[in-house]
Amino acid sequence: MSNKTISSVGEFGFINIIKKKFALQRRNKQVSVPIGDDCFCFKSGGINLCVTKDMLVEDVHFKKEWTYPQELGAKAVEVNVSDAASMGGALPKYIFIGLGLPPETDFKYVEKIYQGIKNACAKYKILLAGGDSVKSDKIIISVTVIAVGGKNIVQRTGAKAGDLIGVTNTFGNAGAGVELLYKYAGKRKFNKEEKYLIKKQNSPQARLKEAGKIAKYLTSMTDASDGLYVSLDLIAAKAGANIALEKIPLSKELKNVFKDKQKQINLALFGAEDFELVFTVAKSKAAAVKKLVPTVSYIGEITDSKKVKYFYNGKEQKIKYAGFKHF
Ligand SMILES: Nc1ncnc2c1ncn2[C@@H]1O[C@H](COP(=O)(O)OP(=O)(O)O)[C@@H](O)[C@H]1O
Ligand SMILES: Cc1ncc(C[n+]2csc(CCOP(=O)(O)OP(=O)(O)O)c2C)c(N)n1
Numbered sequence: 579m580s581n582k583t584i585s586s587v588g589e590f591g592f593i594n595i596i597k598k599k600f601a602l603q604r605r606n607k608q609v610s611v612p613i614g615d616d617c618f619c620f621k622s623g624g625i626n627l628c629v630t631k632d633m634l635v636e637d638v639h640f641k642k643e644w645t646y647p648q649e650l651g652a653k654a655v656e657v658n659v660s661d662a663a664s665m666g667g668a669l670p671k672y673i674f675i676g677l678g679l680p681p682e683t684d685f686k687y688v689e690k691i692y693q694g695i696k697n698a699c700a701k702y703k704i705l706l707a708g709g710d711s712v713k714s715d716k717i718i719i720s721v722t723v724i725a726v727g728g729k730n731i732v733q734r735t736g737a738k739a740g741d742l743i744g745v746t747n748t749f750g751n752a753g754a755g756v757e758l759l760y761k762y763a764g765k766r767k768f769n770k771e772e773k774y775l776i777k778k779q780n781s782p783q784a785r786l787k788e789a790g791k792i793a794k795y796l797t798s799m800t801d802a803s804d805g806l807y808v809s810l811d812l813i814a815a816k817a818g819a820n821i822a823l824e825k826i827p828l829s830k831e832l833k834n835v836f837k838d839k840q841k842q843i844n845l846a847l848f849g850a851e852d853f854e855l856v857f858t859v860a861k862s863k864a865a866a867v868k869k870l871v872p873t874v875s876y877i878g879e880i881t882d883s884k885k886v887k888y889f890y891n892g893k894e895q896k897i898k899y900a901g902f903k904h905f
């Protein structure tokens with residue numbers, strides 16, 4: 579036994595250790611996308627089934643004072659549907675809900691979480707298939723979604739030099755929302771633009787339809803749960819990329835509430851939880867993708883430099899990771 583802590587190993591370090599430990603077990607012909615992508619996919623009866631799990635934990639992903647329980651239930655579903663969307667619009671079919679609840683939790687509160695889960699499941703035609711319920715110190719919602727992959731499964735890997743890097747919509751809103759909540763919740767009222775940013779934090783919407791429309795054109799894709807910077811590292815780091823920071827789309831609300839340009843860029847790169855898709859596409863197909871999903875912006879290009887380089891109006895900027903860390 580070593581005396582290392584999980585913090586010193588880090589989230590990604592820990593996942594890599596697990597991947598290695600189970601390497602032999604993964605050599606299986608049915609597996610089409612192994613551990614390490616947004617979903618695990620395996621072939622069954624000629625179709626690809628895609629499975630994903632994401633959790634929401636009180637005081638890590640939300641605070642009870644900041645979020646309605648309905649929003650929480652719906653968000654727990656949306657963040658998982660977002661992982662299915664990232665595989666090229668895999669259609670979510672079944673959901674399992676693991677709940678950890680402090681015994682003194684108001685029953686009405688739990689019912690409202692389930693109302694949120696039900697609303698989101700109805701939106702995507704997902705069937706509740708089971709779960710587990712246990713006592714815990716904090717509220718935990720652990721969701722597993724099983725989805726049916728489309729004809730084109732899109733993985734995080736696959737980007738080629740010369741491909742354009744696209745995003746489905748604006749970045750930084752959800753991070754801005756949570757920053758406002760930390761600073762001002764319970765202290766003062768929020769204005770309309772601030773409320774817009776907070777809504778983006780509490781009620782993210784998976785880009786499932788968009789993903790399905792454009793999947794056949796894409797060479798790689800992921801969803802930006804950990805922020806645009808991490809997503810770009812995931813899809814581009816092995817090849818390399820040049821990113822034009824001034825091209826990252828920002829909402830007018832973000833620009834009005836946070837006037838400083840550098841702050842806007844930091845929120846876009848490191849704010850996280852926007853659940854927009856980040857993808858790559860051959861240049862010749864980029865216009866077709868934009869036509870299908872008009873909110874798409876192209877923010878850079880894949881290179882063969884093995885590094886993600888950032889530029890602002892052509893001038894290179896050194897950017898260091900400054901985002902959320904679980905451990
Ligand atoms: N505790 C764990 N045990 C096994 N696999 C894990 C664990 N945590 C994360 N993973 C896997 O590591 C990969 C990356 O996880 P994560 O960064 O959470 O992805 P996502 O942002 O799509 O939720 C995924 O394949 C996920 O299933
Ligand atoms: C109370 C509170 N504090 C901090 C945050 C910010 N936050 C929590 S988790 C997270 C990163 C994304 O969550 P994770 O569980 O890593 O998602 P995954 O990549 O697995 O989909 C961020 C930015 C928040 N949403 N709420």
Ligand SMILES: [Mg+2]
Pocket residue numbers: 631632633
């Ligand atoms: Mg996850």
